[in-house]
Amino acid sequence: MKILKQLNRLFLILVLSTVLIQTTFADEKITNIWKTIETKKTANENIKEDVKIDSNKIQGIKIKLNDDDIIVNNELDKSKELLAGLFDPADNDLNLNMWTNSNGSEVKNLLEKLNSKELSSFSKKIMDIALLTNSYLPESDISSKEFLNFTIEHLLNMKDYDLIKKFVTKNPDIDNKEKLVRVIVDYHLSNFEIEKSCDFFKNINLISDEYLDYFKIYCLINENQNEQAQLLFDLKSEVETLDDFFVKKFEVLMGYEESNYIVSDDNILYFHLSHKTDKNFVYLPQVDSPEFIWNYFSNSNLFENLKFLDLKNIEQIKFMEKATNEEIFDEKELLNLYKKFSFDIDNLLNAKKNYKTLVDYEGRALLYQRLLLADNLENKLDISSKLKKSFDKSNLPKAFDEELSYMLKKMEEREIPTNFLTFYNQNKEVKKHKKTKIKFNNKVLHQSKAINYFQNKTSLKKTEKIVNDILKKIKKNKKYSFSSKDILMLESLKSDGIKILEENANLYEYNSQISSEIKSMIENEETGLILLKIVEIIGQNEIENLDRDTLSYVAEIMSELKLINLRNELLLKVLPLKV
Numbered sequence: 001m002k003i004l005k006q007l008n009r010l011f012l013i014l015v016l017s018t019v020l021i022q023t024t025f026a027d028e029k030i031t032n033i034w035k036t037i038e039t040k041k042t043a044n045e046n047i048k049e050d051v052k053i054d055s056n057k058i059q060g061i062k063i064k065l066n067d068d069d070i071i072v073n074n075e076l077d078k079s080k081e082l083l084a085g086l087f088d089p090a091d092n093d094l095n096l097n098m099w100t101n102s103n104g105s106e107v108k109n110l111l112e113k114l115n116s117k118e119l120s121s122f123s124k125k126i127m128d129i130a131l132l133t134n135s136y137l138p139e140s141d142i143s144s145k146e147f148l149n150f151t152i153e154h155l156l157n158m159k160d161y162d163l164i165k166k167f168v169t170k171n172p173d174i175d176n177k178e179k180l181v182r183v184i185v186d187y188h189l190s191n192f193e194i195e196k197s198c199d200f201f202k203n204i205n206l207i208s209d210e211y212l213d214y215f216k217i218y219c220l221i222n223e224n225q226n227e228q229a230q231l232l233f234d235l236k237s238e239v240e241t242l243d244d245f246f247v248k249k250f251e252v253l254m255g256y257e258e259s260n261y262i263v264s265d266d267n268i269l270y271f272h273l274s275h276k277t278d279k280n281f282v283y284l285p286q287v288d289s290p291e292f293i294w295n296y297f298s299n300s301n302l303f304e305n306l307k308f309l310d311l312k313n314i315e316q317i318k319f320m321e322k323a324t325n326e327e328i329f330d331e332k333e334l335l336n337l338y339k340k341f342s343f344d345i346d347n348l349l350n351a352k353k354n355y356k357t358l359v360d361y362e363g364r365a366l367l368y369q370r371l372l373l374a375d376n377l378e379n380k381l382d383i384s385s386k387l388k389k390s391f392d393k394s395n396l397p398k399a400f401d402e403e404l405s406y407m408l409k410k411m412e413e414r415e416i417p418t419n420f421l422t423f424y425n426q427n428k429e430v431k432k433h434k435k436t437k438i439k440f441n442n443k444v445l446h447q448s449k450a451i452n453y454f455q456n457k458t459s460l461k462k463t464e465k466i467v468n469d470i471l472k473k474i475k476k477n478k479k480y481s482f483s484s485k486d487i488l489m490l491e492s493l494k495s496d497g498i499k500i501l502e503e504n505a506n507l508y509e510y511n512s513q514i515s516s517e518i519k520s521m522i523e524n525e526e527t528g529l530i531l532l533k534i535v536e537i538i539g540q541n542e543i544e545n546l547d548r549d550t551l552s553y554v555a556e557i558m559s560e561l562k563l564i565n566l567r568n569e570l571l572l573k574v575l576p577l578k579v
Contacts (some may be wrong), residue, residue: 008137051385059209082135084134084167084174086163086166086167087129087132087133091565092129092378092563092565093564094133094527096134097525098135098525098528099137099526099528100135100138100139100525101524101525102528103138104139105141105142106529108142110529110536111150111154111532114134115154118540119538119539119540120350120538120540122538122543122573123538123539126535127158128154128158129575130535132167132534133528148176151167151529152179156179161183164180164184168181172205173205176233177204181212184200184201185200185215190268190291190292190298191204191295191296192299193299194222197219198219210240211269215269218253218269220232221250221253230254232564245262245264248260248262249262249270249273249274249277253277259277259279263281265293267292271296274401275296275302281302283302286492294322297323298323318361320333320337321334324396325395331399331403336526337365339368339369339372341369343365347366348369351370352382352386354366355367355390364387370383371387376413377387378420380407380411381417381420382420384408385420385423401430404427405428407427408427409428445470445471445482446575446576446578447575448470449466450466450467451489453493454492454572454575455568455572463493463498467498468501472504484548485548485574487552488548488552488574489549490508491552495560496564513549513552514557518530518533521533527561537554538550544573544574546574555571558570
């Protein structure tokens with residue numbers, strides 16, 4: 001077998017040499033083409049050396065230039081260097097010069113600060129727009145490579161895998177793309193989507209990256225392209241020392257060895273190879289195991305390995321609880337595990353008190369067993385509420401929500417004691433994300449049908465009539481008081497060109513809040529930098545939780561910049577009544 005492998009290796013290296021020679025000839029042709037182009041470009045300079053000119057036959061003015069007289073502006077082309085991007089500027093009311101007039105040092109300082117912070121969903125969206133819109137580089141103090149590194153860091157921090165995939169696909173030749181490619185292939189592999197991992201990265205032109213080269217070799221084997229896999233393996237082994245773990249797994253994958261029982265969880269590829277090359281693979285994660293281990297377990301066929309949990313092994317029990325909270329296991333499986341704990345009669349009778357003296361998971365097992373023995377409604381509610389609090393305290397809010405809901409639904413609300421009514425109502429239904437609909441109320445300005453304008457459902461002219469008709473009624477209503485949301489809505493509409501009738505113009509007062517710094521930046525058209533400033537203002541706060549002054553300030557800046565789509569999205573989060 002070893003001799004056969006050596007012969008195969010020799011043959012493959014000969015094939016590789018032939019391919020490399022052909023590639024060299026192709027490269028020489030390409031090089032010759034470029035040499036021809038360069039020769040044509042410099043023809044006017046070389047002609048002085050090739051042709052002797054008789055100055056007596058030439059009439060006109062002669063100008064002699066020394067090297068000192070020639071000024072080269074190295075910054076001339078830099079300002080028009082297009083940054084790697086994903087979005088068309090027009091999609092978000094921007095333009096290619098959104099960064100051009102900004103100081104690169106200020107941009108870098110702000111990006112360093114923001115990339116180290118937790119951001120809300122709306123802040124993340126603004127950062128996406130700022131960093132992923134096709135635009136020109138700032139004129140000074142920042143290179144395209146530095147800007148790209150900030151963009152890559154942002155994408156990695158946000159973990160928006162679809163966005164990363166689109167960005168790499170559209171910008172296949174960027175530096176450091178390996179970081180982004182690895183995130184995508186690891187993401188798919190951790191979800192046991194092997195084909196998606198291989199399909200994505202095999203079409204990307206990679207610079208040298210050991211991990212992705214190993215991944216490519218594995219993908220070739222997985223696609224039954226063993227000869228190509230061996231060729232790539234041999235090529236790498238000729239120029240570098242290969243990782244011993246990967247070499248041993250490669251031997252098994254290629255059929256040179258029967259099996260290999262070494263396990264590694266250093267990364268998702270090695271963990272997958274550990275599973276792939278061991279028919280009797282057994283691995284019990286720890287509570288603090290990396291996220292990719294949890295994802296892999298939840299999407300592969302490894303559940304059966306967890307049926308034989310040792311009740312004396314704390315880590316295994318905690319793993320089971322966490323897996324249930326992550327919806328890897330059904331809640332009934334965890335509750336059945338709790339039944340296996342052994343408690344004496346005294347502990348069961350005094351469970352409401354004794355559970356506090358036990359470790360958290362053991363206390364939950366005691367409460368659950370006592371819940372099964374509860375003899376009346378109030379006892380069931382009391383014990384189940386304590387059990388729910390214990391789960392919540394251990395940051396396991398979803399480990400007991402469905403079974404609790406099922407139990408509460410079997411109870412009649414009219415029979416629930418008053419002191420447990422809140423607990424009953426809060427847990428009877430499992431909380432799910434619901435799509436909300438806008439409900440109009442034409443008696444309140446910011447809840448009126450004028451909101452349709454911000455959804456692009458009503459024209460500016462029609463909205464102008466709706467607004468003035470409502471203002472006319474409000475003027476007659478002495479009890480109506482303009483809220484901050486009413487003013488926010490009106491000022492946004494006015495900035496878009498809606499005209500308020502003169503008789504309705506003085507119903508409220510409003511003074512611009514934009515600072516002199518932002519005004520100066522708006523005048524200088526530093527839109528990209530202003531977007532970063534807005535992210536800094538909003539930070540980790542969701543739009544719905546912003547105070548009225550901050551909300552008004554941000555909306556006014558967006559109106560001044562004519563970032564209409566972004567501003568409208570902001571307004572639709574806070575203005576309308578939703579049901």
